[in-house]
Amino acid sequence: MSSLHFSIIQTSLYWENKGANLDLLAQKIRAIEAPTEIIILPEMFTTGFSMQPEKFAETMDGPTIDWMRRLSNEKRAVITGSIIIEEKGNYYNRLIWMLPNGQLGYYDKRHLFAFAGEDQHYASGNKRLIASVKGWRINLQICYDLRFPVWARQQSFLKDKEEIENGIAEYDVLLYVANWPEKRSHAWKTLLTARAIENQCFTIGVNRVGLDGNNIAHSGDSMVVGPLGEILYHCSEEEDVFHIRLQKEEVKNTRERFPFWKDADDFSIL
Numbered sequence: 001m002s003s004l005h006f007s008i009i010q011t012s013l014y015w016e017n018k019g020a021n022l023d024l025l026a027q028k029i030r031a032i033e034a035p036t037e038i039i040i041l042p043e044m045f046t047t048g049f050s051m052q053p054e055k056f057a058e059t060m061d062g063p064t065i066d067w068m069r070r071l072s073n074e075k076r077a078v079i080t081g082s083i084i085i086e087e088k089g090n091y092y093n094r095l096i097w098m099l100p101n102g103q104l105g106y107y108d109k110r111h112l113f114a115f116a117g118e119d120q121h122y123a124s125g126n127k128r129l130i131a132s133v134k135g136w137r138i139n140l141q142i143c144y145d146l147r148f149p150v151w152a153r154q155q156s157f158l159k160d161k162e163e164i165e166n167g168i169a170e171y172d173v174l175l176y177v178a179n180w181p182e183k184r185s186h187a188w189k190t191l192l193t194a195r196a197i198e199n200q201c202f203t204i205g206v207n208r209v210g211l212d213g214n215n216i217a218h219s220g221d222s223m224v225v226g227p228l229g230e231i232l233y234h235c236s237e238e239e240d241v242f243h244i245r246l247q248k249e250e251v252k253n254t255r256e257r258f259p260f261w262k263d264a265d266d267f268s269i270l
Contacts, residue, residue, distance in 0.1 A: 002134050004173075007036040007077075008242045010222040010235055012210030016056060018046040022067055029071055029079070034243040037133060041081025042177055042208040043143050044093065049179040049212060050084065051121050053091035057084045060106075068098040076100045078133065081177050081206075082109070082142050090123035095140050095177060097131050105129055109142040110151055118144075130171050136248060137171040139201075143178035146191045146205070150269065154199045154261065169261070172251050174199060178207040182219035189221055189234075196225035200255050202246055209239060227254040 009028055014020040029039060043049065046064055047056050058064055064083050072079045078099055085094040085106075093109040108125025112118040128151070131138045145151055154170045174195055180188045188205065196203035202224065209220040224233040224244055233242055255261065 002136065002248050003245050004134060004136050004248070005035045005037045005243065005245050006204065006224075007032055007034065007039045008204070008206050008222055008224070008233070008240070008244070009039065009041055010206065010209060010220045010238075010240045010242070011042065012239060013042065013045065013048045013208050013212070015213035016047045016050050016052065018056065018064065021046050022064065026067070026071060028241055029075060032075065032241065032243070035245075036075070036077050036243060038078045038080065038138075039075065040175065040177065040204065040206045041079070042206055043082045043179045044084065045081040045177075045208075046083050048208070049116070049216075051117055053084045053086070053121050057086035057091050059086060065096065065098075065104070068096060069102050069104075072098045072100050073102065078131075080140065080175075091121060092125065093118070093122050093142060094125075095129070095142055097129065097140060105131055107140045107142070109145065111144045111148050113144045136173060137169075138173040138175055139171040141174070141176050143176065143180055146176050146178070146180075146188070146195065149195065149198065150267070152195055152199065153267070154201070154264075155268070169199075169201070169251075169255065171199075172201055172248060173246070174201050174203045176203075176205045178205060179212070179218060180205075180207045180221075182217040185219050185221050185236075189223065192223050193225050193229050193231070196227060197229040200227045200258070200261060201251060202227060209237060227251050228258075 082095040095107040097105040107129035192205045
């Protein structure tokens with residue numbers, strides 16, 4: 001079974017200062033010496049969680065996309081994280097999945113954080129993105145999406161008889177990038193663990209640290225959780241660049257040993 005190397009960048013961010021954040025993150029990415037195939041940045045990594053998209057939005061041929069394309073090619077690794085994108089008169093909190101060959105995919109945040117007014121400034125996405133790397137499938141989501149388990153729930157287990165018999169899942173890794181506040185860190189840690197257990201997959205949550213421009217504290221608490229809910233990595237309060245190698249066989253063995261997915265409720269997302 002294949003393995004996959006992830007690099008998690010838990011960092012502070014300069015408030016609404018794209019140039020400073022890109023310089024900071026370029027230094028951290030270029031300093032990575034460990035083998036890596038996927039480099040993960042936080043949500044809105046160029047600005048912090050800004051509600052001023054009209055000032056900071058870029059297009060899909062803008063400077064941050066170019067920056068991601070150059071660094072991905074330089075490191076020969078996928079780089080992912082979310083930025084503010086303007087498209088057809090709408091603003092999106094958009095996760096970019098940049099491949100070393102310059103091609104990309106993207107996911108627009110489905111659940112907008114109305115508590116902070118995100119729904120007043122951004123448009124909601126309506127499609128999931130499940131990326132593929134070396135035979136692994138990775139479900140890409142953003143921050144507040146974590147509170148809504150149906151949006152993350154494995155579906156392919158239930159689609160047809162052959163898939164049920166062979167235990168084929170829709171994805172192997174569930175990935176969240178975030179600007180999740182310290183005040184609700186208990187929910188963050190609990191829900192990451194719950195998503196891993198209920199979907200029998202690895203779950204990775206990458207959060208920022210430090211104060212933002214609204215004086216909201218972020219404790220990081222970035223985590224990697226195994227398919228049985230075991231904590232493989234957790235870092236709180238401080239900046240960190242962490243590398244981890246995950247084994248696909250662990251997911252396969254978990255599903256074979258504990259075939260709870262066979263008893264799941266059938267459903268579809270419309």
